[in-house]
Amino acid sequence: MAFPIQLAREVVRDAVPLGRRLWEAAGGALSSAWQRAAGDEVERRLELAREQGHAGTDPFGLDLEWARWALGVVWFLHRKYFRSDVDGVERVPDGRVLLIANHSGQIPLDGAMIGAAVFFDRERPRIVRSMVEKWVQLQPFVAVLFTRVGQVVGVPENARRLLELGEPILVFPEGSRGISKPFSERYQMTEFGLGFMRLALETKTPIVPVAVVGAEEQYVNLANLERVAKAVGMPTFPVVPQWFIPGLQLPLPTKYRIYFGEPMTFDGDPDDDDNVIEEKVYVVKQTIQSMLNRGLRERPGVFF
Amino acid sequence: MTSDAEPRSLRPPSGEPAVVVTGACGRLGKIVVRALHREARVVAIDRRPFPDKPKDVEHFEIDLRRKKTRDVFRSVNVRAVLHLGVMHDPRKGAEAHHEWNVVGFQKLLEYVAGYRVPKLVVLSSANVYGPRPDNPQFLSEDAPLLGGASFSEIRDLIEVDMLTQSFFWKHPETETVILRPVHILGAVKNAPSNFLRLGTLPTLMGFDPMVQVLHEDDLADALVRALRPSVRGIFNVAGPPPLPLSRALTILGRRSLPLPHTLFKAAVGRMFTMRLTSFPAPEIDHIRFVCMVDDRRARQELGYQPRHSVEETVRAVDRERWS
Numbered sequence: 001m002a003f004p005i006q007l008a009r010e011v012v013r014d015a016v017p018l019g020r021r022l023w024e025a026a027g028g029a030l031s032s033a034w035q036r037a038a039g040d041e042v043e044r045r046l047e048l049a050r051e052q053g054h055a056g057t058d059p060f061g062l063d064l065e066w067a068r069w070a071l072g073v074v075w076f077l078h079r080k081y082f083r084s085d086v087d088g089v090e091r092v093p094d095g096r097v098l099l100i101a102n103h104s105g106q107i108p109l110d111g112a113m114i115g116a117a118v119f120f121d122r123e124r125p126r127i128v129r130s131m132v133e134k135w136v137q138l139q140p141f142v143a144v145l146f147t148r149v150g151q152v153v154g155v156p157e158n159a160r161r162l163l164e165l166g167e168p169i170l171v172f173p174e175g176s177r178g179i180s181k182p183f184s185e186r187y188q189m190t191e192f193g194l195g196f197m198r199l200a201l202e203t204k205t206p207i208v209p210v211a212v213v214g215a216e217e218q219y220v221n222l223a224n225l226e227r228v229a230k231a232v233g234m235p236t237f238p239v240v241p242q243w244f245i246p247g248l249q250l251p252l253p254t255k256y257r258i259y260f261g262e263p264m265t266f267d268g269d270p271d272d273d274d275n276v277i278e279e280k281v282y283v284v285k286q287t288i289q290s291m292l293n294r295g296l297r298e299r300p301g302v303f304f
Numbered sequence: 305m306t307s308d309a310e311p312r313s314l315r316p317p318s319g320e321p322a323v324v325v326t327g328a329c330g331r332l333g334k335i336v337v338r339a340l341h342r343e344a345r346v347v348a349i350d351r352r353p354f355p356d357k358p359k360d361v362e363h364f365e366i367d368l369r370r371k372k373t374r375d376v377f378r379s380v381n382v383r384a385v386l387h388l389g390v391m392h393d394p395r396k397g398a399e400a401h402h403e404w405n406v407v408g409f410q411k412l413l414e415y416v417a418g419y420r421v422p423k424l425v426v427l428s429s430a431n432v433y434g435p436r437p438d439n440p441q442f443l444s445e446d447a448p449l450l451g452g453a454s455f456s457e458i459r460d461l462i463e464v465d466m467l468t469q470s471f472f473w474k475h476p477e478t479e480t481v482i483l484r485p486v487h488i489l490g491a492v493k494n495a496p497s498n499f500l501r502l503g504t505l506p507t508l509m510g511f512d513p514m515v516q517v518l519h520e521d522d523l524a525d526a527l528v529r530a531l532r533p534s535v536r537g538i539f540n541v542a543g544p545p546p547l548p549l550s551r552a553l554t555i556l557g558r559r560s561l562p563l564p565h566t567l568f569k570a571a572v573g574r575m576f577t578m579r580l581t582s583f584p585a586p587e588i589d590h591i592r593f594v595c596m597v598d599d600r601r602a603r604q605e606l607g608y609q610p611r612h613s614v615e616e617t618v619r620a621v622d623r624e625r626w627s
Contacts, residue, residue, distance in 0.1 A: 059546050059596075060441050061514045137437035137593060140510025140565065147514070157440035161598075 038075040042068065045125050054127060060162070061147035062127065070149050071119075077109065078116035081253055082214065086117040088260035091208060092126065096163040097263070098200050098207045099128060099170040102189050102288055103178030105215035106238050108132075109251060110179075114170055114210055115149075117258050129162055130170035135235055156199060163203045170210075171196045173281070176235035180224050186216035187292050192285050194277045201280075202270035209261035209284055211291035217302050218251035219243075254302050259291045320345045321381050323531060326368060326412065327389030328361075329354045331492045332520060336388065337361055339524040344531075347380055349373065350389070368408040377415045384423035384531050385416055390461060392494065398457075405460040409467060417475050425481045425530045428465040430516075430540060431458055432484060435595035441514070442598035445484070445538040451595075455586040469538075481530045483523075485541040486597060487590075490520030490620040495587055500621045505553055509562040511592045512550045518543035519612035519620050529606040539606060540597035544614040549591055555618045565592070 046064055057063040064071070078084050092099065099118075104110055115128040131154030137143050152158045154171075162169055172178055173192035181190065200207055221238040229237035242248040264287070266280050323340060327333050328348035334356075340346050341358050348354055348363040357363055362380075366372040368389060376382075389412075391404050416424050433443045434451030449466070452459040465482060472480040487496035496517070499505065518541060526541045553560050563571070565588075573585040602608045612620070 057514075057548055057551070059514070061548065063548070134438035140508070142510075144510060144512045147512075152441060153438060155438060155440045157442070157444070161440075161442060 038072045038079075041079075041120065042071050042075050045120055046071070049119070049125050049127065052124065060129070060150070060152050060158075062129075062150040063148045064127075067145075067149045070145060074112050074116045075120065078113055078120060078256075082109075082113060082256040084113055084117060084256040084258055086121045086258050086260075089117050089122045089258075091260045091262055092118055092122060092168060093206060093208075093263055094124075094126075096166045096203065096205050097168045098163075098196055098205050099168060099210050099260075100196060100207055100284055100288065101170065101172055101210035101212055102187075102292060103172035103174045104181060104186070104212065105251070106180060106219040106221055106240060107251070108179060109218065110212045110215040110256075111170060111172070113215075113256050114212065114258060117260075118168065126168050128168050128170045130172075131159060133176065133235055135233075156195065159199055160203060163199070163205050173285075180221060180236040180238045181216070182223055182238075183216075183220045187213075187296060189285060189289060189292075192281050194274060194281055197266065197277050197281045197284070198270040201266055201268050201277075204265075206263040206265050207284060208263050209287045209291065211259040211261070211288050211295055212256065213259075213292060213295035213299060214254045214256040214302070217254045252303075255299070255304055257295050257299060259295055261287055261291055319381055321383030322347045322362075323384045323386055324349060324376065324380070324382050325386045325388065326350065327387070328363070330388065331490075332488065332523070333388050335490075335492075335520050336386065336524045336527055339521070339528055340386075340531075343528075344383075347376065347382075349376060369403075369411055373411065374415060377419045377421075382419060382421045384425065385412065385421055386527060386531065387412060387424070387426045390427065390464060392457070392461075401457070401460050406463050406467070409464050413467065413471050416478060417471075421478060423479045423481075423531060423533070424468070424471070425483065425527060426464065426468045427527065428468070428482050428484045429461060430484045430486045430542075430595060430597045431590075432462045432465050433595055433597070434458070435513075435589040435593040437593050439594050439596075441594060442596055443540070444598045445540055445601060454589060455584070457584060472536075479534065479536040481536055482538045483526060483530055483541050483602075484538065484597065485523050485526070486516035486518050486543065486595075488520055488523055489517050489617055491623045492520050495583060496590070497621045498582065500552065500556060500558075500618070502558070504559045504561050506568060507549065507553070507560045507562050508568055508588065508592050509564050511565070512548050513592060513594045514546045514596060515549050515552065515590075515594075516542045516546045516596045517552070517614070517617045519610065519617040522610040522612055522617075525611070526602060526606060526608045529608055532606075535606060537601070537605070539602040539608075540599045541602050541608065542597050542599040543610040543617050544612065546596055547614055547618075552618045555615050556622070 049064055054064055101114060111130050118128050119125045127150050129150045129152055132146060132151045134153050136146050137153060159169055173196050174190045175193060177190040219240045221240050223239050225237040322345040324347045325333060325337055326349045328337050329350035329352040337346055337348060341361050346361045348361055349366060351367045353365055354363045364376055432449040432451045433447050434453060449462045452462050468480060468482050488494060489497050522543055568588060569585050572581060572583055572588060575581040576584055
């Protein structure tokens with residue numbers, strides 16, 4: 001009787017240090033592999049970011065030291081996997097700015113790649129904060145990861161505060177309607193929310209339109225099952241056949257093309273009626289649409 | 305002590321203007337009384353004894369709901385009331401809570417209005433906003449009080465907060481102040497301090513929210529500032545800059561035990577009913593979602609500034625207890 005209890009006790013006592021050792025060994029192996037691949041560039045950019053005061057954990061939970069791994073992954077996706085072509089990233093000014101982009105690709109890699117472009121390709125790196133669904137805060141690990149790389153819950157108070165602090169904010173006015181577009185509707189932007197324009201008018205923030213070409217083809221979505229989405233409490237429930245094929249959970253290695261437009265400024269009363277605000281939003285939307293159209297016309301192919 | 309009250313009640317209110325502190329015998333109450341008694345006459349009201357009270361503090365060992373409380377207001381020239389007497393004993397039933405926290409507080413408000421006390425300071429808490437996935441990172445004073453949605457035990461506190469707000473409008477002649485501090489750490493017995501005093505700290509696997517902590521002495525300082533004339537309104541009170549929960553554990557050098565949310569919640573729920581823990585299950589949302597406040601108002605209008613660093617504040621939970 002005593003034996004199994006003792007055994008169990010020893011197993012528990014040994015399992016913890018053993019687990020820790022395995023964890024450290026795995027971490028060490030990963031860390032050296034990462035150093036070889038991305039180390040240099042990531043470290044250099046981190047150093048530049050630190051010079052601009054991004055050290056430690058900021059009040060919103062951004063912590064670049066913590067996020068070093070995530071930055072390595074983003075670097076890999078940006079440079080090697082999607083081989084992003086970035087155009088006009090220097091148009092992102094210093095100080096507060098709203099980046100307004102089309103949303104696509106089933107999972108928000110477009111946001112990560114816009115962030116990567118501004119972090120890795122701009123002469124002086126800036127850390128783009130984006131506004132995410134509150135749904136993200138409910139997911140273990142995702143919640144911490146997103147917070148540490150600078151994502152914030154998409155409520156106006158947060159956006160206002162970040163703009164006051166002079167941060168760049170990325171907004172996808174299409175929201176989840178945009179990201180889960182079925183394949184047949186690719187590159188046709190859905191309805192824009194008006195919140196970003198009211199915010200820009202209120203805080204006198206310039207808007208930089210951003211167009212992302214290439215994300216629409218990374219997953220082929222046949223349809224959205226709204227009722228299933230509601231039942232499982234997700235924003236959408238896309239049907240992506242490749243997710244059921246082992247090994248194809250990763251997005252297809254399409255070539256990303258990211259275009260930054262000239263900063264736009266708007267004047268007016270942030271509390272104007274919807275139709276007045278809509279006109280201004282329409283100007284931004286059309287700008288992005290024409291950037292998209294140009295990008296689609298000019299690209300030699302989806303994968304190269 | 306109670307025998308004192310009888311003859312006094314016959315005299316008209318006289319003497320030096322005094323600050324009445326309710327709930328003065330809790331750990332926080334004692335800290336506040338100690339911070340206050342050198343610059344003001346302090347009258348303590350608590351149904352518990354106050355064995356090591358400073359000599360110049362008068363203590364009435366009475367229950368707020370009893371008639372004798374009225375005698376205190378009748379006999380003492382009350383310049384201000386500082387209400388700390390909110391009970392958060394998760395073991396007491398909902399009725400006892402309501403009876404003590406809300407009914408007792410309503411009585412106190414009657415006396416404040418009836419005796420035209422010029423100042424009322426009520427200690428609420430940032431928990432009235434509640435930890436929620438869609439909270440803005442920093443809640444301002446006008447954010448809705450949704451803390452009760454998932455956690456019924458906080459409803460009394462919200463009710464006290466709301467009663468104070470309506471008192472604010474009904475009796476503009478009284479300068480009313482509500483303070484909503486973030487997690488108070490120190491020798492105090494409250495959920496966050498008790499949690500950080502555990503030997504091994506259970507955490508939620510995959511969650512590490514930013515938290516704000518406040519040193520008990522900094523809170524006492526804010527309360528003293530709130531008692532100053534012409535201060536009125538609602539103030540969030542935060543301490544040093546926020547930190548990730550995991551950093552607090554690193555500072556304390558405690559081991560953490562990450563558990564999946566479902567398992568954690570079930571275990572805490574079960575343990576609570578078995579009386580093995582004093583943490584009610586819904587409270588674990590505090591280590592899952594943010595519930596942080598914007599305290600710019602307090603800094604501007606009260607001139608409040610936390611004096612303790614983040615490390616000092618977190619380490620304060622291991623501070624020597626009051627005897």
